[in-house]
Amino acid sequence: MTATIRQCTSDDAGLICSLGMTTFRDTFAADNSQENMEDYLLHSFSSELVKSQLSESESVLLLASVDCTPAAYMQLNTGKAQTEQFGDTSIEIERLYVLSDFKRQGLGTLLVNQAFERARNQRLSKIWLGVWEHNEPAQRFYQAMGFKRTGEHTFTLGADIQTDWIMTAAIN
Numbered sequence: 001m002t003a004t005i006r007q008c009t010s011d012d013a014g015l016i017c018s019l020g021m022t023t024f025r026d027t028f029a030a031d032n033s034q035e036n037m038e039d040y041l042l043h044s045f046s047s048e049l050v051k052s053q054l055s056e057s058e059s060v061l062l063l064a065s066v067d068c069t070p071a072a073y074m075q076l077n078t079g080k081a082q083t084e085q086f087g088d089t090s091i092e093i094e095r096l097y098v099l100s101d102f103k104r105q106g107l108g109t110l111l112v113n114q115a116f117e118r119a120r121n122q123r124l125s126k127i128w129l130g131v132w133e134h135n136e137p138a139q140r141f142y143q144a145m146g147f148k149r150t151g152e153h154t155f156t157l158g159a160d161i162q163t164d165w166i167m168t169a170a171i172n
Helices: 010-031 034-044 047-055 107-121 136-144
Strands: 003-007 059-066 069-078 090-098 126-132 148-157 160-170
Touching (some): 010 034, 010 047, 010 090, 069 107, 090 107, 107 126, 126 136, 126 148
Antiparallel strands (some): 148 160
């Protein structure tokens, strides 16, 4: 397996929409109503929204490919682009999604390590993310990467108000 990571450009908007919808549906559809899922997917992975995220100066989207096949992506936010205001010394992993065929092949680790590297290069002190309180595999993964639960916030999926754990890690 040869994995590569590159920064996305506006030309990748359609690919990110497709990857986002597929991975989100694969991960969460069994635990949520179809109408809430469809509402969320329609709004959160619209072409317009993804294009605006790709043009946001304080956000970066990274694409991981395996043998030239797109397999995962991650969105990092700093400054005012963060979904919670943790200040100018923090970076947020807003999204980290891996296609099911590529899970448990190290792509998540590669992407999170890339987030840590970028945070160090920007001299930031903390990296944080929100993970659904019922997504135990993701929680275990982030704990293994050095994240600890430090709080919670609400996440709206369609009409359903859910709880995400805030997990943070120090940048060393």
